[in-house]
Every structure is written in structure tokens, then in C-alpha cells.
Amino acid sequence: MKNSTHSHIQVGIVGGTGYTGVELIRLLSNHPNAKITLLTSRTEAGKAASEIFPSLRGVCDVAFSDADIEALKSCDVVFFATPHGVAMKAARELVASGTKVIDLAADFRLQDLAEFEKWYGLAHECPDIMAKAVYGLPEVNRAAIAKADVVGNPGCYPTTAILGLKPVIDSQNTQDEALIDKRIIIDAKSGISGAGRSAKLNLIFSESSDNFSAYGVAGHRHLPEIRQGVETLLQSKFAHHIRFVPHLVPMIRGMYSTIHLGLTDAGCALDWQAIFEKAYADEQFVDVLPKGLLPETRMSRASNFLRIGVHQDNDEGVLTVMAVQDNLVKGAAGQAVQNMNVMFGLDEKAGLNVVAVVP
Structure with missing residues (x-):
């Protein structure tokens, strides 16, 4: 971890007001080795997570702030729960600062950049980072994920x-x-x-x-x-x-x-x-x-x-x-946390020991 005085992985979440964002907050709030230190939102800056999602009352009261690249650099890992095209704008600078990136959108999934542009209508802004990014399916790609700086979380x-x-x-x-x-x-x-x-x-x-x-x-x-x-x-x-x-x-x-x-x-x-x-x-x-x-x-x-x-x-x-x-969860936020666990050498079940809800 960047700061050896920290006992937990310092986590930032960009775009924490969507469904995958609140799932990340739910899972990481119960993680024994991680602490959410930064939440960003373009529309809800200044409001606490528990104000937007009352289900988080007493669980996470971190306030949303504007996405500031310098603040994100202080994190050990940053999750992007954002639309396609956002993570690739910040990935190069974050990686250079030693911050790991896990993108829940499609910016780092497709190695064929022509296919990416065809299906997502965007030109890739950091093909050099894309070339080194790892597809985050632990059951297939675990060894590569463990060494990765950037992980493209798979689609559901x-x-x-x-x-x-x-x-x-x-x-x-x-x-x-x-x-x-x-x-x-x-x-x-x-x-x-x-x-x-x-x-x-x-x-x-x-x-x-x-x-x-x-x-x-x-x-x-x-x-x-x-x-x-x-x-x-x-x-x-x-x-x-x-x-x-x-x-x-x-x-x-x-x-x-x-x-x-x-x-x-x-x-x-x-x-x-x-x-x-x-x-x-x-x-x-x-x-x-x-x-x-x-x-x-x-x-x-x-x-x-x-x-x-x-x-x-x-x-x-x-x-x-x-x-x-x-x-x-396994289709988005849970798999992202699983990837984080692999990247930091943690127990893969950390924060994910959740029983399915019935009914």
C-alpha cells in the first residue's frame, strides 16, 4: 500500500450513485482489509452516501465530492462505476502515481481497439494502457490479475x-x-x-x-x-x-x-x-x-x-x-471486489462472504 501507516487498502469509487456504485459501497463497507476514503459524483457532491441511499445509514457516511485526480491519486485502488469512456481519461495519470484501477465499464475489456470503437462509439484515449490491462475474470485469468495495474471488469x-x-x-x-x-x-x-x-x-x-x-x-x-x-x-x-x-x-x-x-x-x-x-x-x-x-x-x-x-x-x-x-454482484461490483482481493494478495472471499437472499 502507498502509505505504510494505513492498515487498510485506501479505496476510491468514481461514480458511486449508480447501482454498481452502491453495490461496491455495500460490499466494501464490510471488507476487513479495505476502507472507502473517497466517493465522487458529479451531481451529488457534498451529500453523504447514506443521504442518497438510506440503506447505508450507519454503514457508510462518506460524503460525495467532485472527481479530483489529485485526490484519487492518494488511493491505493480506484473503482470506476461510470459510463464507458470515463476511466480511460484518468487511467494513465493514476497508474503513473501507483494507484491501481478497476473499471466496471468497457474501457479496458476489448483488446481490439477497432472493435471497441465500433461497439462503443469512442476512440480509445490510452491504447498503451489498454495493451497492458488485464481482463478481470479471476477463474480464468487469476495469475495475470495478481500482477495487474489496470483491470477491465467483465460484462455481466x-x-x-x-x-x-x-x-x-x-x-x-x-x-x-x-x-x-x-x-x-x-x-x-x-x-x-x-x-x-x-x-x-x-x-x-x-x-x-x-x-x-x-x-x-x-x-x-x-x-x-x-x-x-x-x-x-x-x-x-x-x-x-x-x-x-x-x-x-x-x-x-x-x-x-x-x-x-x-x-x-x-x-x-x-x-x-x-x-x-x-x-x-x-x-x-x-x-x-x-x-x-x-x-x-x-x-x-x-x-x-x-x-x-x-x-x-x-x-x-x-x-x-x-x-x-x-x-x-458477480456480474459487476462483486467481481470487481474479487479482482481487488486478487490484486492485493488478499483472501478472495474477503468482503464477499454473503449468502444469497431468499425469498
Whole structure:
């Protein structure tokens, strides 16, 4: 840590008034090794966090301030819970000062800068920092995250997709014979909080309640991130085509991704339940459910757990992988805290030992 007199990691959060921002405050306020010292907001400067979110009364009374780069430099780590394009404006100066950066937006996710500009409509402002940034999926990239100065926290959908596919891709990479068909279908659903804390017509109660809709069918910005995860992070060695369709579900929290894979005869000969269980046996936040038990979003609500169910149908030659998570926790703020723990050599569960909320 920068100041050896500090017993805790000094944490700054830029953009702490959105849903991921308040989730960071909730989780970090209970972290044994971290202390929130700086919260910034362009619109709520001067107000205490507990004034904006009464749920934080008696938990966090740090006041929001304007984003000042010099103040941010005093932190050991800064989380950016901001729109795309904000973190990259400050990353170079923060890294030069010895402050680590964890961005919950997309500024440091896509290594292909042309893809970033295409999908997010922004020219990247620090490609040199981007080249050194690490994709923050601990279950795949833990060793690199531990050495990183800048981490791009994964998108919520890609987290379920990449972790749902990892045991399959890893198995395929060890075989010369194809185990699955080329087409990978990802049918994904998210709660409304995934769209952020803002006033949008399609998100008001009378529009979203009692309704179910697809979006991004012609193309979604998380698709190139999923492809990057499969092709680069998991180093897939077989030809494939990914079809990804997200949906908006009338619930506040939760994400459910169902992945359909066609099995070849060689793929049918394997026990995929056992493969998944072995793949994640040592992971603290990925839980492979027993055979026959199917995941539900409430199994993960408000927790950092991603729960996976596996169904193998050899008669039809189909493998179905179902992954659920809280889109605001493992899909965003919880994973960001998990990354911080890895970066600072802490117990990965620190601040994240939260049981799912039922009902």
C-alpha cells in the first residue's frame, strides 16, 4: 500500500450513485482489509452516501465530492462505476502515481481497439494502457490479475457465457476430434437493474412489468467480448459460431444464461457433469449444482456466486449449460471486489462472504 501507516487498502469509487456504485459501497463497507476514503459524483457532491441511499445509514457516511485526480491519486485502488469512456481519461495519470484501477465499464475489456470503437462509439484515449490491462475474470485469468495495474471488469453476460463455456472449451482443446458442433447458442436474460439507474421509458414500471422482451438481436456489444473470451482467453482451437441473444426480464436483479451445444458422438461419450464439477472444484464462487438440480436466479441474489447446472441429452445429442448470477454482484461490483482481493494478495472471499437472499 502507498502509505505504510494505513492498515487498510485506501479505496476510491468514481461514480458511486449508480447501482454498481452502491453495490461496491455495500460490499466494501464490510471488507476487513479495505476502507472507502473517497466517493465522487458529479451531481451529488457534498451529500453523504447514506443521504442518497438510506440503506447505508450507519454503514457508510462518506460524503460525495467532485472527481479530483489529485485526490484519487492518494488511493491505493480506484473503482470506476461510470459510463464507458470515463476511466480511460484518468487511467494513465493514476497508474503513473501507483494507484491501481478497476473499471466496471468497457474501457479496458476489448483488446481490439477497432472493435471497441465500433461497439462503443469512442476512440480509445490510452491504447498503451489498454495493451497492458488485464481482463478481470479471476477463474480464468487469476495469475495475470495478481500482477495487474489496470483491470477491465467483465460484462455481466460475458461472465456467465465464458465461465459456462470454459469446461467445454478446455475439454475440446485437449482433443483432436470434435466434441461439439460449431454453433454455440447463448440465450440470456437479465433483470432490469442491468440497464443502470437512470430514467428510461422502457424501464419504467408500466413498461417493463408484466413484460418480457429481447433486445440487441441484430448485435450486442457483449458479443465481441464473449468471442474474445472464447478465442483469446480460453484459446479455443476449434471452429465455432456464437449466436447470442439477450432478453429483459421483469425482475430487479438476476441473470440467467442458457447455453445450447450440439454434441458429436465423441462428445456424447463424455460425462459432462463430472467434467464441470472437476473444472470448478477449487473455485470459491462458481458452484456446479448436483445432477438434476437446475439453477434459479434467487440462488445467487445479492451474492457473488455463479451457479451452474448441466443437462446432457445423448438421445438428442445436446448439452445444455445453465448459469445464474446476480448481475450487480458477480456480474459487476462483486467481481470487481474479487479482482481487488486478487490484486492485493488478499483472501478472495474477503468482503464477499454473503449468502444469497431468499425469498
